[in-house]
Amino acid sequence: MTSIDIPEAPSRRSALLGQLLGAGALKKAIVLVLLCVAWEATVRLLHVNKLLFPPLSDVAVRLARGLGLGAGASGELWGYIWETLSVILQSFAISIVIAIVVTGLAVSNRWMREVLSVMTGIFQPLPSIALLPMAILWFGFSRDSLVFVVVMAMTWPIASSLTVGFATISPTLLRLGRNYELGRFSMMTQILLPAALPMMISGLRVGWGFGWRTVVAAELVFGATGSGGGIGWYINNSRLFMNISDGFAGILLVIIVGLLTESLFRLIQYFTTHKWGTESF
């Protein structure tokens, strides 16, 4: 909560904007502009080899063309980014289901709780990209391999924050649920999940971050072997064909998509836990 930053009651609209951008948005924007200027100036003034490190303006042009802006633009980046997004979205859905089922079982069963705690302990510190060679062995150079490593990256952080979320639910709310004769399933959907939502959102956020990094990295590895087709593969290809501006454009796009999804999580928070006053961070 950043209540200290807000001197007086903000209007509803600026509150929403603040939630989307985070604190100190103006200062951040200024820093960002300065960084861009520094990049452009350094490359041009020091006469850096453009093949190795292109100026920002070149990269921006490549990015715009890749996104289909301007005359004769290809718009090819949309296809690559969509390929990557579809992998991560599918993995995200799978991970959420696994995490909910596993923690749901762990809530009611002592042994499942230990199993989950050990599994989380083992897999959370492991960068799941390390599993890619095995995944390739099992699933080949296919989309399944990507989904497998990304699911392994996302499931554990989601499950562990969900566990914390469930463990910290007020006993009074559980009693309330019992008083109104909720069964196992309704207890889950009407009390446990909404009450754990603040922790769940932060888990999803962390999970998504892990997944995003993992999927791009995995595609880079795939790129080296010549199959695949996501944004990581595109970045790697730019090196092969010495189109280094394209590579930078790809990297910028990876960053932009990361920032956009971050805003999306903030937006979800604004309309749920922020409104209910149960926000956990």
Add this chain to the structure above:
Amino acid sequence: MVAVPSRVQSDPRSDLVEIDRVSIAFPRSRGRGTVVAVQDVSVSIRRGEKFVILGPSGCGKSTLLTAIGGFIPVTSGEIRVHGKPVKAPTMNRVLVFQDFGQLLPWRTVLGNIEWAVARRWPRYSSAECKARSMQYVELVGLGPQAEQYPNTLSGGQKQRCAIARAFAVEPEILLMDEPFGALDAINRERMQFELNRVWAAESERVTIAFVTHDVNEAVHLGHRVMVMSRGPGRLRALVDNPSVGRPPHDGAALKLVDELRELLKDPS
């Protein structure tokens, strides 16, 4: 023990809740052994009465009430409702908890009540649910706050919302744990008045067990007052209250207030 003013005649036919030699102990947090919260309490709550449990802090009032609700098991003895042992909570015995965290934070004031009403009568249309809920929101004076989320309410407002929710589902037995503790004097009197009124309006069908440590409140509300003493929670006295519902300055009522105060003070 002091002379117990037991002017209560037992009538088994009207007993709705029978508390039969009940003891409740909790395991101590570390090591072995237990904390006895309620010891050997036997008392019956009659159908349609307002029954007050009065006692100092920590004497086991909440524990006893929660056990009547079926939320915690008794260590020995038995609690029966309609002659059947209490096993689990039901919507027929709704508990208004002592703490403020009993509202669903993700539902508005009205939404909390609608949720309960919809649980109670799944066949209700959402319009019927809403109409009924709104009626109870107004009853506790939360009309202007109906669309607010609980985190924007004061402690007293939260408690009033919880009370409205409990009334709205028309339980056979209403268990209230110091429900007016967080209210200011005016609202407290108003809610006491409303409680008496709602109870009368339900043609006295609803049975209310009410926990308090306020002697005046006990005399204003309770047909009978059960006094508990600490160390560990025992039944100290069971007092008939003919002046229930009378204004607080009524002579007979004041006399009973003094009597109860003495019972609470006396350390034996």
